[in-house]
Amino acid sequence: MDLCRTHAETLDAEDPLAAFRARFAGAGEDGLLYLDGNSLGRMPRETPAALARVVEDEWARGLVGSWASWIGAATRLGDRLAAGVLGAGPGEVLVGDSTSVNLYKLLVAGVDARPGRDVLVCCADDFPTDRYIVAGVAAARGMTVREVPADIDEGLDADVLAAALDERVAVVVLSAVAYRSGALADIAALTRAARDVGALVLWDLSHAAGAVPVDLAAAGADLAVGCTYKYLGGGPGAPAFLYVRRELQERLRQPIWGWFGQRDQFAMGPEYDPVPGVERFGVGTPPVLAMAAVEVGAGLVAEAGIGRLAAKGRALGQLTVALADAWLAPHGVALASPRDPARRGSHVTLAHPQAWQLTQALVDRGVVPDFRTPDRVRLGPAPLYTRFVDVWDAMDRFRAVLAEGAHERYPTERARVT
Amino acid sequence: MDLCRTHAETLDAEDPLAAFRARFAGAGEDGLLYLDGNSLGRMPRETPAALARVVEDEWARGLVGSWASWIGAATRLGDRLAAGVLGAGPGEVLVGDSTSVNLYKLLVAGVDARPGRDVLVCCADDFPTDRYIVAGVAAARGMTVREVPADIDEGLDADVLAAALDERVAVVVLSAVAYRSGALADIAALTRAARDVGALVLWDLSHAAGAVPVDLAAAGADLAVGCTYKYLGGGPGAPAFLYVRRELQERLRQPIWGWFGQRDQFAMGPEYDPVPGVERFGVGTPPVLAMAAVEVGAGLVAEAGIGRLAAKGRALGQLTVALADAWLAPHGVALASPRDPARRGSHVTLAHPQAWQLTQALVDRGVVPDFRTPDRVRLGPAPLYTRFVDVWDAMDRFRAVLAEGAHERYPTERARVT
Known part of the structure; x- marks a missing residue:
């Protein structure tokens, strides 16, 4: 696979789902490379209006009468x-x-x-x-x-x-x-x-x-x-x-x-x-x-159609895997997902003993992955709003973190939430 | 009890919770005498902004990071x-x-x-x-x-x-x-x-x-x-x-x-x-x-404070019962709640063989009660936004429906919802 950024740009230019990105809040605006759509998806721009409709029209005005529809x-x-x-x-x-x-x-x-x-x-x-x-x-x-x-x-x-x-x-x-x-x-x-x-x-x-x-x-x-x-x-x-x-x-x-x-x-x-x-x-x-x-x-x-979403999800996954092989494997990062794209969902998981430290370093550089115990970093590009260049840029920052050892200064233990 | 509307107006004038009414959408604007706050309460005016805050700030901008608070x-x-x-x-x-x-x-x-x-x-x-x-x-x-x-x-x-x-x-x-x-x-x-x-x-x-x-x-x-x-x-x-x-x-x-x-x-x-x-x-x-x-x-x-709410709820209930005794009982409506206000919650229930027809007639006259099988009409004034004159007006329309026999032309059978 061609690992140049221009290849990712080409894939984006040919993406039949590219227009959906503009329908999600923050995508392309907040500067985040959000690869956690498999945990909490981004907010569709239509959502606030839909909520306003249900609360202001149906609840506030329709009151109990709205139960006929609800x-x-x-x-x-x-x-x-x-x-x-x-x-x-x-x-x-x-x-x-x-x-x-x-x-x-x-x-x-x-x-x-x-x-x-x-x-x-x-x-x-x-x-x-x-x-x-x-x-x-x-x-x-x-x-x-x-x-x-x-x-x-x-x-x-x-x-x-x-x-x-x-x-x-x-x-x-x-x-x-x-x-x-x-x-x-x-x-x-x-x-x-x-x-x-x-x-x-x-x-x-x-x-x-x-x-x-x-x-x-x-x-x-x-x-x-x-x-x-x-x-x-x-x-x-x-x-x-x-x-x-x-x-x-x-x-x-x-x-x-x-x-x-x-x-x-x-x-x-x-x-x-x-x-x-x-x-x-x-x-x-x-x-x-x-x-x-x-x-x-x-x-x-x-x-968008589940067929097109799955196809783009596989392609995003293939790019992720190819870049991980080329850039991250030399630093000890291993693929922890099936290599065959036909045997994967839309997220790709990587293993590294310092996964939690890497996750924190990535977040500080504007990449949002997901940590999973004990040593996994999940990357979940969402085909509706993640671009191929987003994956490329995220993996580029990932290799920079590893190359610089930037993750070493983060806590090794995750705080217990409860 | 004084059954004149002016007495209800006096009670409203003395109501320490009167200002809360303005904080609910529709109250005083939609012309409804909404006595179904015990089924679905009216919408607080602050609710749309609170929802917008959680979706636009916490979800759309904070993304998974907001879980630290959620x-x-x-x-x-x-x-x-x-x-x-x-x-x-x-x-x-x-x-x-x-x-x-x-x-x-x-x-x-x-x-x-x-x-x-x-x-x-x-x-x-x-x-x-x-x-x-x-x-x-x-x-x-x-x-x-x-x-x-x-x-x-x-x-x-x-x-x-x-x-x-x-x-x-x-x-x-x-x-x-x-x-x-x-x-x-x-x-x-x-x-x-x-x-x-x-x-x-x-x-x-x-x-x-x-x-x-x-x-x-x-x-x-x-x-x-x-x-x-x-x-x-x-x-x-x-x-x-x-x-x-x-x-x-x-x-x-x-x-x-x-x-x-x-x-x-x-x-x-x-x-x-x-x-x-x-x-x-x-x-x-x-x-x-x-x-x-x-x-x-x-x-x-x-x-508002639960003590003040309960006190107003009891007073609204007492007015409801007094008006029902005076105006509705002659038409065969019986109290179907404890008469002692200390033994009641905030709703008052009335029984009449044509309860379902009465409910429909009341809704068409801008009074929203709640029908309960087999022969009950529940009146649930909500102390946060229901005024004493609302109860007075609702009961006034209730007696007019009965006096005119306006309910007789409504279906006797409730449509089955499922």
Whole structure:
């Protein structure tokens, strides 16, 4: 690959998504090389107006009357995500609660749908909340957890997973894109492998939604959850989504019997009687204000098209890897993501023993990566607003930090937040 | 009581909280007699600016760096609610999730803290989500639910509750202010009664918070949850709060083991190890945008002072009851709330066989009450922005509707929303 900056400029000039950059606040103005769109996406410029509309028109003026529209907001937004981002059908996706709460609801529903089975499977290198939720459900239900080892660089191997599957397994919890390495799982193949032993797979799409094509229908996926504040641009703490394949919905019942899952909810009847559709996986009053922000961000992803986003994401990743090989490897930085771009999501992870010090030095030079324990620097260019020259400039500063040893003067220990 | 409009005008002239009205959008401008502040409070005028600040300054400009502040937002806001609204101490209240999810978490935590007990108690006339959550936990745990009958007008009788309590009871779920009648429970007395048999009480404060003094510390309350979109003005679907008495926190463990309950969460360690404090009852990423709106609304309540708000709420209620007696009772409208203002929250409920038709007719005349099945009209003046003349005018229109029979031409059946 041509490693000159002019090559990156050429890629930008040919980028069919280049115009989207202007639709995000700060991009091109704040001077930041923001490579943390996989943690918290930048704010779409339309978001403040969308929030003002929901608060000033719908809430302040419409008052309780606006519930006539809000009552369907969680499924309307779910349908948009289904069609534009997730490859699911209408009535299969619901927005609300956090990823963790949704994971809990669907995990318990899945366990209850597989009576007599006493094993949960998850990946030892999966995101903490996924592993903790699995552990909590297993503890409550007297089940055993099989933690499948994953290569922390290359991700989960299908054969390794297969070895953990048998007819004791009720539910398998997996991430479509590994939070640490960015390794991309084959949703269809792993879902089939689990189904062969009668188990359900509950997919966490947090690092995949908006970054790679996730065709839940084609993959025959049963259950999924995911967050909306990364590539989907919903803002800090934005509500999550959940997906349940239509044919499964009536057979599943989630454990938190809230009134937003209730049939004819305003009859306020004596018994819990969940609606047949995906709303049965809802619980409390949906987060109306926060959903307005998700709608904007998810709308931009759908408008750009997940195919084009994923293609640009791969290209950004390839440039990152090529520059890391050429400039950073001589300083002891190793690639900690799959080398094959077809096996990666949209972020690239690098390993170095002084990763935390490097992260701090990069931030001080206007590059925003993401540190992950113990020794990883994640670089998450977001195809909607990250340019190829941004990646080039970031890697150029990265090599300068290493060459100068500028990171050495930063603290080696990260302050504990709690 | 003097029933002339001039008397209502005098009460407004003497109202120490009168200036707060101007701080809510629409109040005095939209011509609405909005008596549904107990369902969805009006929007504080400061809310759009607060939201703009969090999205444009903190999100768009601060990006992930803002997590240094956001990480503590759920407990900071919780501490403000604790001090200004709930009579609790610092580190006892956490904001996040929905009321229903919080109820579930604390209910399961309570059940686990009372091993060997197999009964849950709730009130047969409690809000649906409370009853359904109790039913769901009982079903999952093989427990029995004792639904204590309540007089739907007068609320729960302490002796009736006492009769349902014995050493089989793990947790009692009760509302501090009944959603239908507005009946006010004696938190301290009922908590003691449950404690006498070794049971915990989990209080739902949704209709109480911001309307009546809720002194959780003085009452010795163990567990509570509540919503912030009614009197606390947090907006549609605003995140809820939960309270756990400090001495209980380390002994309780909630069932949804999310990463925001984890000690040193960014170490992303292998095992779930909850923090000692109230954060252990958190789950996923806190709803940062939505919390900014709660902060504004709850701030106004704290500024006005719960004592003054409750006093005005009682006075508004007394005027409502006096006018209902004089003007509506002759048309067959009956009071369906406790007559004693000391036994009521801030809303007054009326019963009439054509309640749904009356509600529709009132809305068409600019009065916004709230219909509740089967035959109730709730009138929820909000002491922060409802004037005494608003109540007078609303009741005047109410009697005109009845006198003219204007409600007769409206549908008798409410459309099913789902």
